[in-house]
Amino acid sequence: MSGSAVLHQPVLFNGLGKILIGKHVQFGIKNSPFFHNGYGYVESRFQGGRIEIGDGVRFNNNCTLISTVSSIQIGENCLVGFGVEVLDSDFHGLAADKRAGVFARSGAVVIGRDVFIGSNVKILKGISIGDGAVIGNGSIVTRSIPAGAVACGVPCKVVGESVSAQRGLAPDVFIHPLANVESRFIGAKTRVWPYAHILPDAVLGEDCNICERTFIENDVVLGDRVTVKCGVSIWDGVRIEDDVFIGPDVSFTNDHFPRSKQHLSHYAQTRIKKGASIGANATLLPGVTIGEYAMVGAGAVVTTDVPAKAVVVGNPARIIRLLE
Numbered sequence: 001m002s003g004s005a006v007l008h009q010p011v012l013f014n015g016l017g018k019i020l021i022g023k024h025v026q027f028g029i030k031n032s033p034f035f036h037n038g039y040g041y042v043e044s045r046f047q048g049g050r051i052e053i054g055d056g057v058r059f060n061n062n063c064t065l066i067s068t069v070s071s072i073q074i075g076e077n078c079l080v081g082f083g084v085e086v087l088d089s090d091f092h093g094l095a096a097d098k099r100a101g102v103f104a105r106s107g108a109v110v111i112g113r114d115v116f117i118g119s120n121v122k123i124l125k126g127i128s129i130g131d132g133a134v135i136g137n138g139s140i141v142t143r144s145i146p147a148g149a150v151a152c153g154v155p156c157k158v159v160g161e162s163v164s165a166q167r168g169l170a171p172d173v174f175i176h177p178l179a180n181v182e183s184r185f186i187g188a189k190t191r192v193w194p195y196a197h198i199l200p201d202a203v204l205g206e207d208c209n210i211c212e213r214t215f216i217e218n219d220v221v222l223g224d225r226v227t228v229k230c231g232v233s234i235w236d237g238v239r240i241e242d243d244v245f246i247g248p249d250v251s252f253t254n255d256h257f258p259r260s261k262q263h264l265s266h267y268a269q270t271r272i273k274k275g276a277s278i279g280a281n282a283t284l285l286p287g288v289t290i291g292e293y294a295m296v297g298a299g300a301v302v303t304t305d306v307p308a309k310a311v312v313v314g315n316p317a318r319i320i321r322l323l324e
Helices: none
Strands: 011-014 018-021 040-044 050-053 064-067 071-074 085-087 109-111 149-152 157-161 220-222 238-240 270-272 310-313 318-322
Touching (some): 040 050, 050 064
Parallel strands (some): 018 050, 050 071
Antiparallel strands (some): 310 318
């Protein structure tokens, strides 16, 4: 076994085969059924077995993965509901005289990136589930499901398209059903969570994470791998470069003298340069630039430009040191 996971519920790892766990993998959810009276089970039973779990996969309680002599592969950033079973074998032959032996058929299970698997789903041997697919609660998956599909039932059948597919986005873009995403300019692997609202002309890069209660206006551009935490509103004129972190409840502004129903014909651009971090509840006045890898402390009020690699705190924000 290689790698490690965050365990919120006990998990039994077992078997002679390989178990490979990526970064930021999580087992168990406290506020969910079976947290106190169950455990997860991950078994790569024989030496030929292999279970590979990608980065950022989150399992709810009481999930079971069993590989015998084939493999189970789960792509990055999948969400897996409670009581899900993924099995790469029949375990026993169908013929009466072979059921007690080792005559079972097996086949690799491949689950793509950003797949959402509902609770109590069973995924059987030889199945492939494409990127961004959604599998409804209680389904038994006996045949492969294409990327971007919504599928459910016993046996599981395609009944529609995911939100990403309906909007013409890449299949590995994850949009929560409770998010309101009007833009079609969303990069691959980006994830948008409940109650976020993104207007039609906003541009988001690849592998961004847009958390709950976020609002992004039209004239906004986000680079790749940007994290926007809960409760942030990003107004017209904001430009955010790659690898930026925006903490919870950060306040962007774009008008020095706002009045109700009086709109500017042009908004000053606020720029957050590559790798910068903005702490929780910070306020940025219109038109400021935050330099590369700078860090704005929680609650700071930024009234002027911040140099690259500077750490600023306070109201008004002042430099307390420079990062190496």
